[in-house]
Amino acid sequence: MEWIEALRGSTVGLDTGPLIYYIEENPDFLHKIKPFFEAADRNEFQIVTSFVTLLEVLVLPLREGRLELAREYREILLRSHALTAIPLDEGIAELAAGLRARHNLRTPDAIQVATAIRSGATWFLTNDSDFENLPDISVLVLKKLP
DSSP states (O other): OHHHHTTTTSEEEEOHHHHHHHHTTOTTTHHHHHHHHHHHHTTSSEEEEEHHHHHHHHHHHHHTTOHHHHHHHHHHHHHOSSEEEEOOOHHHHHHHHHHHHHHOOOHHHHHHHHHHHHTTOSEEEESOGGGTTOTTSEEEEGGGOO
């Protein structure tokens, strides 16, 4: 896929949705997201995400008692060589506040983007069109990718 090739050698910020699609094998998006994670596993690029992702992905599995799915999410977010989960710090919080103020993002979304930017990401993969016109990072909206 051409869009994945464009990511080579870069750092890519990751929103929560695409990770859920991958782990839970969403039939609408798996054909796009699986090659993305396979390329990252081959060290073609690095993926970063915020600990907000851990919070968001664990809610439903814990609520439904799906402990194996929760374990799988923890494993990929906390132990993967291709993906790094970044804790919230003062710099990310301040950048997120600025993004919220200027672009009217929800707090979790602002933290996700701020984490990517502060981690040196040049790309941000999401399925949320609200992110499309953000400065300082190129946004890839999964549903709009070939």
